[in-house]
Amino acid sequence: MAFRNLQEFVAELERRGELKRIPAPVDPHLEIAEIADRVMKSGGPALLFERVAGSSMPLVINLFGTKRRMEMALGVNDLNEIGRRIGELLEMPAPSGFLEKLSLLPKLAEMAQFPPKVVSKAPCQEVVVRENPSLSLLPILRCWPKDAGKFITLGATITRNKATGKRNVGLYRHQLFGDREVGLHWQAHKDGRAHWRGYAAGEKMPVAIALGGEPASMYAASAPLPEGIDEYLFAGFLRKEPVELVKGVTVDLEVPAQAEIVIEGTVQVGELREEGPFGDHTGYYSLPEPYPTLQVTAITHRKNPLYPTTIVGVPPMEDVWLGKTTERVFLPIIRKMVPEIVDMNFPAEGIFNNAVIVSIRKSFPGQARKVAHALWGLGQLTFTKVILLVDERVDVHNLSEVAWLSFMNIDPKRDCFFVEGPVDTLNHASPEWNFGSKMGVDATRKLPEEGHPRPWPDPIAMTPDVKEKVTRRWSEYGL
Ligand SMILES: Cc1cc2nc3c(=O)[nH]c(=O)nc-3n(C[C@H](O)[C@H](O)[C@H](O)COP(=O)(O)O)c2cc1C
Known part of the structure; x- marks a missing residue:
């Protein structure tokens, strides 16, 4: 009840x-x-x-x-x-x-x-x-x-x-x-x-x-x-x-x-x-x-x-959980409109309007940019100052993993892009009230058509059989 x-x-x-x-x-x-x-x-x-x-x-x-x-x-x-x-x-x-x-x-x-x-x-x-x-x-x-x-x-x-x-x-x-x-x-x-x-x-x-x-x-x-x-x-x-x-x-x-x-x-x-x-x-x-x-x-x-x-102030505050609820409740609705989105995380430090990390299932060149532009046209997501786009393998809630893969995967000149439009009223950094710029950061694996003619390396991962063997024998190592 x-x-x-x-x-x-x-x-x-x-x-x-x-x-x-x-x-x-x-x-x-x-x-x-x-x-x-x-x-x-x-x-x-x-x-x-x-x-x-x-x-x-x-x-x-x-x-x-x-x-x-x-x-x-x-x-x-x-x-x-x-x-x-x-x-x-x-x-x-x-x-x-x-x-x-x-x-x-x-x-x-x-x-x-x-x-x-x-x-x-x-x-x-x-x-x-x-x-x-x-x-x-x-x-x-x-x-x-x-x-x-x-x-x-x-x-x-x-x-x-x-x-x-x-x-x-x-x-x-x-x-x-x-x-x-x-x-x-x-x-x-x-x-x-x-x-x-x-x-x-x-x-x-x-x-x-x-x-x-x-x-x-x-x-x-x-x-x-x-x-x-x-x-x-x-x-x-x-x-x-x-x-x-x-x-x-x-x-x-x-x-x-x-x-x-x-x-x-x-x-x-x-x-x-x-x-x-x-x-x-x-x-x-x-x-x-x-x-x-x-x-x-x-x-x-x-x-x-x-x-x-309630009080609001330097994050995290009570409002983080009101916002996190919105993040979870609205994700399926957003996915319906932007189907390649896998997950999203509005970190508390981003105060909901300043930053979102979005993982996507990428299958064509420019798709990360397409997603960012879609979000910038969607209700209050319009105000998002920084949209960081990562591949679906990245757990958007694991900020350490996000930071590692994003810092590593971007060529800043090629992968950061900017737009101008409405920004949140509380954004004091924009030169004008309610109007300013926003940045997309495409940290997904790059395709040749996206200006990356070189091969993209594979990420390191141990083979499953060795992992299983080490887990099985762990007690023998006395660690
Ligand atoms: C604690 C708290 C205080 C808020 N205060 C304001 C406010 O003073 N002005 C405002 O426009 N939005 C404020 N918001 C955000 C709005 O509640 C939110 O954008 C909401 O979706 C607005 O509803 P509307 O779309 O029906 O206008 C606040 C949110 C929280 C969690």
């Missing part, structure tokens, strides 16, 4: 020794971030701070900070299981005969159960604050010394496309501008931003921010789904049960019924305000830039809510 909400997940984490309660009083101003940073860097447990200065709400952090906890959150033994389920759906042949159609019914029935279910009564609305809603209720962190202020870091931002009515849910940070105002840091290429662009200046756009909910929904907000594909439908697919939604109390949006806290409000479209700096995923402070502001119209919450949050 999938977890219904954050509190169920937290209880199970605690039962399994994956969560530690901290009864000591702590300060949301930098102190929690320093504690969490040390624990995240060492692969430690989720932390539940029971006494946060200035708020009566307990705070939970590092929920998703390990592979194991991510697997628990999504109810799988291995993150690749989700990729396999998606792969099966993509492989589903168009049924030709009646019997074939029947055999597909269980799969289709499984999908039909996924749409979110709208309920009339919801735990997230046990307490409704419409009169003077104040965010001072929440134990919002100030994460790093040079941050512009306090930031909500794990809020799923719900918007609707004005033209199509389709929902988007995106995980964006929210700077606290005042007790009833937060910044909406949806970057230039994100779906929330596209929805905002669909409104005319002067119009009011409804927005809701959900904190908590089904762990699968919390993850889905960070997933790079194409605009128009509902994150709550995807979360339903992940948890094999529908996500429950309820109508907002002051906005015409549905919000996750099982959330801990929901912030509702409107954006005066056209008005921008400087947001940031903020100690970001990159390990640097992202520079201040203008973003819209949400005017809060209501805060609703459970009777005893838990405030979920």
